[in-house]
Amino acid sequence: MPLGTSPDTAPLAACDPGKNLDDACHDVESKISRTDSKASLLLAFNGAVLAGLASVADKDLPLPAQFAGGAAVLALAASAVLLLLVVRPNLGGRGRVVREGFPCWAQLSEDDLLNAMRQDTRLTRVRSLSIIAVAKFERLARAVDVILAALALLLVAAVLAVAG
Secondary structure, eight states: OOTTOOSOOOOGGGOOHHHHHHHHHHHHHHHHHHHHHHHHHHHHHHHHHHHHHHHTTTSOOOHHHHHHHHHHHHHHHHHHHHHHHHHSOOOSBTTBOOOSSHHHHTTSOHHHHHHHHTSOOHHHHHHHHHHHHHHHHHHHHHHHHHHHHHHHHHHHHHHHHHHO
């Protein structure tokens, strides 16, 4: 490929907006699925760490180690809440708006639903799903940051427990 050219040099007129919208819908749906899978794995990780911490809860540890361990447990609990919010379905209500898809369709009469099925709502779907995906990714990123902080606190607690 010569310098100064890009692989996507097709004129805009040759683009198929319908295909692009379909691709965008599938892409955002797969991103949402990926965040849910990652959140589920991290929830299992949190559970395993908390179970491990419960096994040492009856040990006589120095007070500074107990404080650091307690802070780690609180951080893990906070990350679990964030992860649960990632996998929580957005069905509308309580300030959450759903303008397209099955939560909206469930509220329509049969005639209104048939009318809705005649409309191309892919633009709305891409936008709505993208808003959901961004919120999920933000919560997932925050949860990972909190888990990392919890692991750092656990390391401090372990060092303090060994140092006595």
